[in-house]
Amino acid sequence: VILQSDFDSRESAISHISHMAKQLHQSLKDHYSVTEHMLMITCSCGIAIYPDDGESAEQLIKHADTALYKAKANGRDNYQFFSREMNVAAVERMEMESDIYRAIENNEFEVVYQPKVSISGNRIVGAEALLRWHHPQQGDISPERFIPVADETGQILQLGDFVLQQACALTSELWCSNENCDETDSLSVNVSPRQFQQDDFVEKIQRILAQEKTRACCIELEVTENILIEDASKVGEKLRVLKELGLTISIDDFGTGYASLRYLQQLPIDMIKIDRSFISHITDKASDFAIVKTIMSMAKNLDIKVIAEGVETDEQLALLQLLDCPYYQGYYFSKPVSREVFIGMIRQQRAASA
Numbered sequence: 001v002i003l004q005s006d007f008d009s010r011e012s013a014i015s016h017i018s019h020m021a022k023q024l025h026q027s028l029k030d031h032y033s034v035t036e037h038m039l040m041i042t043c044s045c046g047i048a049i050y051p052d053d054g055e056s057a058e059q060l061i062k063h064a065d066t067a068l069y070k071a072k073a074n075g076r077d078n079y080q081f082f083s084r085e086m087n088v089a090a091v092e093r094m095e096m097e098s099d100i101y102r103a104i105e106n107n108e109f110e111v112v113y114q115p116k117v118s119i120s121g122n123r124i125v126g127a128e129a130l131l132r133w134h135h136p137q138q139g140d141i142s143p144e145r146f147i148p149v150a151d152e153t154g155q156i157l158q159l160g161d162f163v164l165q166q167a168c169a170l171t172s173e174l175w176c177s178n179e180n181c182d183e184t185d186s187l188s189v190n191v192s193p194r195q196f197q198q199d200d201f202v203e204k205i206q207r208i209l210a211q212e213k214t215r216a217c218c219i220e221l222e223v224t225e226n227i228l229i230e231d232a233s234k235v236g237e238k239l240r241v242l243k244e245l246g247l248t249i250s251i252d253d254f255g256t257g258y259a260s261l262r263y264l265q266q267l268p269i270d271m272i273k274i275d276r277s278f279i280s281h282i283t284d285k286a287s288d289f290a291i292v293k294t295i296m297s298m299a300k301n302l303d304i305k306v307i308a309e310g311v312e313t314d315e316q317l318a319l320l321q322l323l324d325c326p327y328y329q330g331y332y333f334s335k336p337v338s339r340e341v342f343i344g345m346i347r348q349q350r351a352a353s354a
């Protein structure tokens, strides 16, 4: 904690403290050599100013902490002044945390399924399991709002187990328990870094697969490049164990993270999901088309499969077909649907092919 006093105005405090934060940042930026290791320190600061941001030491520290949280959320290594809006967001986050506990008790969560489709055969080859929160007062709350909170509080572990269990049960019902099992058919489940980092993650998956009598090859785990923030060799080891068990590993939102391309070569990755942000302008932005084309050929050379996310129009689909993209997901084929509707889709497909 750094305490500064004796400013004439809030403005002069802001200008002085900004300068200080920059200097602090600058002086920590050097690389330090400790024994044979080069160490790098990043520095995030949260700043609160008396009296506007708090009249007691306790309030000031609390609000500086809220600003620090924001600095970290902005990618770390920067500084943030406290603002009233931040406080509103912090209070909302706290309220949501207790609301999520209540919602779990109340069975307000549902898993929905968005079909994955083979482009050449126009055939459903599986689905992605996505979480939905039906809030009794607020209506449906987007996972984009509650997943980050659940991730931070650790509630994602419980929610993640629920999704995995539901997806495995449905997989068994659709494929594993009858002869209709085509080995390419699978349900994918999103795995957040926090879930992946659990020491007993592998055992947990094995337990759920056994309990639901699901074949491992029918479950795909979607991880993002963010899991690689942790020790890469440890991550690689865990992925290899999962793959040996027969699970499929895919990289979600490919192209939006910070990871190096080297991991594609070193980690046991089966599938790349090209992020929706590239697909949505594939028809009108030459650079997005070029990126998708490059990802396709790179994946082919590395023997990794590809699925395009967020396909909404037949023009987009036609271009993907031109590029030899094997699979897609998106509103063009179907929005995520309930378990019952998805079962209906699979039955209809079976009936049509029989």
Ligand code: C2E
Pocket (backbone or CB within 6 Å): 114, 129, 130, 131, 142, 143, 144, 147, 156, 160, 163, 190, 191, 192, 252, 253, 276, 309, 310, 311, 312, 329, 330, 331, 332, 336
């Ligand atoms: P994601 O994994 O990238 O999931 C794809 C999102 O894109 C889904 O949003 C899906 O409904 C949406 N989408 C699919 N096709 C289209 C399309 O054609 N157009 C548009 N505009 N959107 C499309 P959703 O369900 O709101 O999920 C948002 C994010 O929340 C997911 O992104 C994922 O990161 C997270 N999430 C959802 N369920 C889970 C879960 O069970 N566990 C974890 N860890 N994260 C989850």
Ligand code: CA
Pocket (backbone or CB within 6 Å): 128, 190, 222, 252
């Ligand atoms: Ca996903």
Ligand code: CA
Pocket (backbone or CB within 6 Å): 252, 253, 273, 275, 276, 309
């Ligand atoms: Ca995605």
